[in-house]
Amino acid sequence: MKEIKVLGTGCAGYKALYATVEKVVADLGINVSLVKEEDIMNIMAYNVMSLPALVIDEKVVAKGKLSYDEVKTLLTK
Secondary structure, X not given: OXXXXXXXXXXXXXXXXXXXXXXXXXXXXXXXXXXXXXXXXXXXXXOOOOOOEEEEOOEEEEEOOOOHHHHHHHHOO
């Protein structure tokens, strides 16, 4: 795992998901690039219909609100 992107347009759900992912990455001590993707044209390239979305190594792995434990599970697969 090299890159994690949180896709969103600045809404509260997007900010919450980014903060959750940031905390999980810090708690696990994993070395990744964490990116906020807010450009709608770039987001559309992922073909997602709902935001926020979580992308790991260019693959969309989840959409919508995620808990700390759900993010941790996705990052430790």
